[in-house]
Amino acid sequence: MRDIGFIGLGIMGRPMAERLLGAGYAVTVFNRTPQKAEPLLARGAHWADSPEAVARRSELLITMVSDSDALQDVARGPQGVLRGIRPRAIHVDMSTVAPHTVEDLERTYRERGAVFLHAPVLGNWRHAAEGTLLIFVGGDRQAYETCEPVLRTLGQKIWYFERITRATHMKLIANSFIASMILTLAQAFVFGRRVGITPTRLLEILDASALNAPMYQSKGRTMCERDFRPNFYARHMLKDVDLLLEAARCANVPLPVFGVIRELFVATTARGFGEEDYSAVLKVMEEMAGLAPEDGAS
Numbered sequence: 001m002r003d004i005g006f007i008g009l010g011i012m013g014r015p016m017a018e019r020l021l022g023a024g025y026a027v028t029v030f031n032r033t034p035q036k037a038e039p040l041l042a043r044g045a046h047w048a049d050s051p052e053a054v055a056r057r058s059e060l061l062i063t064m065v066s067d068s069d070a071l072q073d074v075a076r077g078p079q080g081v082l083r084g085i086r087p088r089a090i091h092v093d094m095s096t097v098a099p100h101t102v103e104d105l106e107r108t109y110r111e112r113g114a115v116f117l118h119a120p121v122l123g124n125w126r127h128a129a130e131g132t133l134l135i136f137v138g139g140d141r142q143a144y145e146t147c148e149p150v151l152r153t154l155g156q157k158i159w160y161f162e163r164i165t166r167a168t169h170m171k172l173i174a175n176s177f178i179a180s181m182i183l184t185l186a187q188a189f190v191f192g193r194r195v196g197i198t199p200t201r202l203l204e205i206l207d208a209s210a211l212n213a214p215m216y217q218s219k220g221r222t223m224c225e226r227d228f229r230p231n232f233y234a235r236h237m238l239k240d241v242d243l244l245l246e247a248a249r250c251a252n253v254p255l256p257v258f259g260v261i262r263e264l265f266v267a268t269t270a271r272g273f274g275e276e277d278y279s280a281v282l283k284v285m286e287e288m289a290g291l292a293p294e295d296g297a298s
């Protein structure tokens with residue numbers, strides 16, 4: 001399987017597609033905004049005019065798009081993948097989307113004699129570029145085994161789940177840590193600064209303790225530098241908290257803390273920080289505490 005279709009060249013998709021090209025695969029790409037494909041075309045990727053056209057050329061195609069609506073558009077739209085999918089072809093979606101969306105697509109593809117797998121990832125664009133993403137794969141085992149070498153180019157660690165939605169749920173649970181950890185850190189920064197403990201000192205002490213996590217150090221550093229350039233958009237964090245709450249509602253599981261977390265990410269996007277990194281939630285916490293960004297920041 002050397003011919004791969006790749007749809008969705010955003011923050012994550014572009015380095016993933018680049019990695020596949022670097023590993024010697026022939027990659028056909030499509031992106032809604034065609035300009036984003038230019039660096040890949042310069043490196044030898046082929047362009048296709050629609051998801052349908054990508055599907056016509058590929059036995060395996062990968063999507064990395066924003067959300068469930070984007071995936072539905074790409075799969076079921078008037079020039080969507082399902083219009084051009086080959087018999088026995090495999091579509092692996094790696095975006096973070098709703099469990100019911102992947103279940104519906106799995107069924108539809110099966111009816112069409114093709115296969116849909118869900119393989120959401122944990123990690124940022126640097127991990128994507130290095131091929132060190134963590135991947136949760138759910139769906140048909142045989143199809144997974146067929147595309148496993150391709151997935152290993154993107155991530156060394158893969159966890160396979162027979163049932164497609166287990167991978168989807170696993171990703172939502174992983175992101176629940178991201179959302180709650182960033183808020184724990186933001187609250188600690190704000191409270192610490194108000195009482196005269198600098199974020200730098202706080203990170204140093206965390207680092208020496210059993211409370212530390214690599215994420216606290218990496219995000220803590222960029223928050224200290226007031227660098228909110230997006231690794232992961234705040235609007236996507238809100239989307240994922242909404243997906244988590246909806247999935248928990250369907251499973252009849254209370255997630256009371258996430259009611260509050262959701263409101264804080266709603267406030268983050270409402271303040272206009274949706275296109276910034278999700279760590280911009282710090283600015284909302286500072287505002288709530290009446291703290292100017294520069295007060296005792298170092």
Ligand code: NA7
Pocket residue numbers: 007008009010011012013031032033036064065066067069070071073074094095096097231232233236240
């Ligand atoms: P980005 O950088 O926002 O990229 C999203 C991609 O999805 C980008 O290529 C978009 O095309 C594409 N997109 C969005 N809506 C559509 C529709 N309706 N049709 C076709 N293509 C669409 O996100 P990330 O790369 O950070 O994240 C991707 C996923 O991983 C997401 O689920 C995260 O939660 C995790 P555009 O370039 O805007 O034309």
